[in-house]
Amino acid sequence: MPYRATARQYVGRPMSDLNITPLIDVMLVLLIMFILAIPIATHALQVPLPNGAPTNPIEETNVVHIDASDRLFWNGAEMDRQGLLNQLASAAEMDHQPVIRFDPDARASYATSARTIALIKDSGVDNFAFVGNDRYRNFDRVR
Known part of the structure; x- marks a missing residue:
């Protein structure tokens, strides 16, 4: 048992x-x-994304200019930030990337210039150059 x-x-x-x-x-x-x-996420990070084709032709050397009124120009044609982003993203996607030259006016605001440089960097452009810096070597002449 x-x-x-x-x-x-x-x-x-x-x-x-x-x-x-x-x-x-x-x-x-x-x-x-x-x-x-846990706090609810109430803030949003706005990331600019290209949303269309370029409106202006992309040349071998392109100039991004900011005038004294903080307006943006691509090879002399005025455009907004989104249009500039579309131009830059299209230039970055090309097999042979064109040169992007940054030429701000001496009286352009620093904030607009810094945001534009960040926009150029975020677009993926590799061939980037600052031009015209020698004009502003002596600040007393710029008025």
Whole structure:
């Protein structure tokens, strides 16, 4: 006859099994509290993306100019930031990338110039040059 344990053998002995139900309850409550404590993302990062074909021809050497009124120009044709981004992205996708020359006016704002340089960098253009810096070597002549 096989040995069978009876209930009387376990009376008075401590239970050696771990009851994990309270542990699971506590972990679920902590998980819910962490979910509620995480702030909702209310800000958005605006990343400019090209959304069309270039409106002006892309030449072997192109000039991006900013005038004193902070207007953007591509080879003499005025355009907005999105149009400039489309031009730059199309130039960056070419097999032989053209040279992009950056030529801001001395009275152009620094913020517009910095944003335009960042736009050129983000477009993927590799052949980039600053031109006309020698004109502004002596700041007292620029007025």
